[in-house]
Amino acid sequence: MVETLAKFRDIPELPDYVDGQTDHDYMHGAWARGPLARDRRGLIRAFPAALMSELMDDRWTRQIEMESMQIAAISGGPVYDFFDNVLLFSNGQVHRNRRGPLVRTFAHRVIEDSRPAIAARCERMVAELAGSGPVDFVGRLASPLPAHVIASIIGAPEGEVELVARHVYSAIRGLSLVKEEVWLEANADMAALAAYVERLIASRRAKGADDFLTRFLDRVEGGPLDEAEIRTQIMVLVLAGSDTTRGALTSTVSQLMQNRDQWQMLVADPDRWVPAAVSEGLRYDPVIGSLARILTERHSVAGYDLPAGTFIGACMLTSLRDPAVYADPHRFDITRTDHPKLHPIFGGGPHRCLGEALARLELEEALKALVRLAPDMELESPPARLRGYGATRALTPMVVRM
Template sequence: MNKVVPFGADGASALFVDPLTLSQNPHAMFAGLRDHYPVIEVGEQQYLALRGEDVLSLLTDSRTVQIEGADYARLNRVPEGAVSRLMSDFFLFSNGKTHRTLRSLFARSFAHRAIEASRGQVRAKAAAIVAELPRGESFDFVEAMASRMPAEMIALILGLPESDAPYFTTLVYETTRAVVPPYPLDHHSVIEAATAELFFYVEEHLLRRLDEPCDDMLSMLVTDWQENRVIPFDSLVNQVIGIVIAGSDTTRAGFAMLTTLLLQHPEQWEMLRGEPSLLPGAVAEGLRYEPPAASVPRFTVAPVEIAGVTLPAGVMLSASTMSALRDPALYADPDRFDITRTDHPKLHSVFGLGPHRCIGDVLSRIELEESLAALIAGAPDIELEVAPKLQGYRSLRRITPMQVRIP
């Protein structure tokens, strides 16, 4: 049952909303709550900021920082082991000098110019996958294309065997359950086993590059590491795991939902077929309308006041990009899907802002654009039979199967 308290009343902090109830229809609940309750409580010492302006401000507010892995593990009671070590190590869950040092390991490889230069490879990979899609029978689009494209591309970029993509993505999809609060303790043994196996897989490939360097990112990483060992080798392994996770999971959900939305709006699918220049706008709108990452976890390091409610230091205050991206204060008619929309900001907030902006945002957008272009060219008459759903309202959202048919 919701604990309804007026904002600003003595002792009030926020409206408590039952997480299970919220997860059933988050868009509708956010719309109903946003005007009156810009902050809601979703667990012990865990809050969500809902309004667009507050969300954008929190992403760069010095009174909040990216939640550190140790704090996340503590607040979510994650047991000691491979999962907690990954959280404590990966640069996404760090701040300041530590974050800059770890992120810099990948800065050259994910620089805008370097990634843009790979667009031809992305285009060829997307066209090849579309050519292999079944014809004349129903199939799961998430498995057949949306999952393959980002996984095979991150394998290509890092230097992992593309044939291993089905194997390591199975481990990735289990591991990502760890970063969606509250931590599913009843599923911990499976998550822990998958994370440990993923660690050994990446470790093996990095160790090979120590003995026999190749012309790939993994070799560059271990070569740089040998010359300047700023972190332990185990930590280097965890950084690569984080990149594999980021490169494999969110883009598959984003592409499946983008394709679904376009097929559910056939006039916009047809418009896109005739005007390829609308591809970037279509990608931006898909990510806005159904973002695969629902919120950005922040941690208060000083009291933060939002609309009359003061939250203390030491709590998890997530910025709900999912709510902000449907806020009428930021977008006109926000519940309308429109690939010709002109009110998208230059920097899409689904990728975060400030020093923690997603390092792979350029690669993700290129993959989405080229995958959609390849699908339109190679399977323009694709039919949607069962639409998928994006489940969840915090951190990464999980995608359900999507049944389609190509005549």
Template sequence: MSEPIIVSAADLHSHAHEIFRRYRPLTPLLKRDDGIYIAIRARDVEQLLTDPRTRQMETEIAETRGVVDGPLRDFLQYTMVLSNGIAHRQRRLPLARAFAHKFISDLRPRVRAIAEELIDARYETGEMDFIADFANWLPARVICHILGVPESDIPEFTRCVYSLSRAFSSTFTKEDVPDMQHAAGDLSAYVDDLLMDRRQRPREDFLTSYTLALDTSEKLSNVEAVVQMMTILLGGSDTTRSALAIQASLLLENRDQWEAVCGDPALIPAAVFECLRYEPFVGSVPRVTLDDIALDGWSLPRGQILSLSTLAAMRDPDVYSEPDRFDIRRSDLPRRHLVFGNGVHRCLGAALAKLELEEGLAALTRRLPSLELDGNPLVVRGGSGIRTVQGLRVRWACARA
């Protein structure tokens, strides 16, 4: 069998949907011009997420970009996101209680209140930068509430998070590394100070219980403990930030569907799931092949970095009717959303992200039914990892006395 079709990383970054639509009927595999294989059909992506012939990628891509030491290397080496086996279980388990389903469900009134407060802060102006004034703050304030982090620290840790999140995209370059190293160092020092503070001055919060559990079990080193908190701050703020912006833009571009949600809040969960399917905030999951794998007559060699494209899978016509049509009333929405992964690496914060997206949308539709785009729709880029968003201004008619 000949080599898979080669596509450029730059083209994928800007035109991923078009490329996947063109090649999905022809082949289950593409190959990026940097050597990374891409699985683009839904059934393959779902199966390979838990296939024992693959494992989660660790530091393979980072090493090819020259990341061999420093705080960025520590972050990528010790984060549970890029861990396997016993190391993954030990790093993830101490965090499970903070993201248990019952605990997250009980947060719903608090999340709703935060969303309402953010709207109140801008309501009389009749406009806002949706990302800077709403999407940045909602998930960051919620993660602060969960962990016990002061909200006054949000500008400090989100500055680091937005730079460091590029580490989870396979397209970052050697030129990006110095800035990412700096962000990783700053965020590591910030989290280390937080954990030291809780050891010296215990409180009734998750960070205190986390440090006590770590010190009792002695299963994680200090650097591992710090890196897991860095991971939670990143995952709990950056990814949902993007999803909130994507969700608002899609619904406002499709005015009839925005108005439908405004008129019937029962549509909110389906609207959230359709937005996640149509334009997911995470484009792919990175794996490494441990054996040769055959996909529909094509051979995927062992020892290769493999990108499982959720972006491509969730517009696969074998799974979704008219997959390029945005429709919050579609009957083929997934019950267990692929954007959050599957298996032991399924996103720890999936329930929290869905709750924030639902309550954020509920607050916007209830308080700002006249909300509309103030300029162009959101620009979403990236064919893998955490995708980037920029440029979303909105306006509304104020209800004045």
């Protein structure tokens, strides 16, 4: 008997949102109706972990390119130029040309070499906050830390880090659909960040140094990338590592504050439990809500026959709590041993995150500094939460006493 596949129109619609539901409840509720759901615009969500891996495979999918700009009817400007030139929104040979020089220069060894400096920075930042009364955790630690770290890796002078951080957190808002006035600000800050990186590049070309940026520029010299592409690959390092790491650090600390027994395990034996807490923090309430792909050919997904051109968002909230992968998936548990070797929060396939080593290092060193210098830290406000289902999720504030 020939098996007949269901069609696009047979995919259930996403259910209505019920007041008070968490994002996890909502998406798991949708999953209970079937492995795929479609929203009113025709975007499909895929829930099981196995589909996350299947959709990151470039034999039948590709990364979105300028489609989000086209949908928003945007045809120019600094944010548009960023999308047009960045590795993240490109495919095939263009993507390989842009990614290759970064893979070779932003390498694991370079990142590991920066561990002592990052550890010292975390200690300084936490020492300044410890014992100082209520602390805005996001504003005083989780936001500035990634900006400082990446600014120092690309060679920005210490005195300019605040400026870089301001441009970054404003420009980054242009990567999601936002209101007109936010869009204008994001564009202005993206232009300022581009000009800043351009100046940094010019200064290294005039006088090289023994640093990442000089090695990156040597590597791209005479290659296929034009000036806009060279500049944009440096800009994306600054942008991609900021609100992701900020959200991941805050979310992990938020969970640890709510699971005091597990926080105490870190305090007692940080070398053993800090890396485990980082992996579990990245899983339990993920900073990335979904990863979007487009089918490049007719393909069967979870028993549905879908045409080329179909947009699918692989849902991180469900795949990181898939009972087929994780035991007791709704429990925050730093002792779990069932994390896959490659953590899905960093994506998969040709676009897998280039900054995983740096992100983990920052998260680990920040947690070590906190458990060492502020072992009695406690919440002074409701715990922070990540919200939304899109690419990088929004973060609520959190006040702690250290």
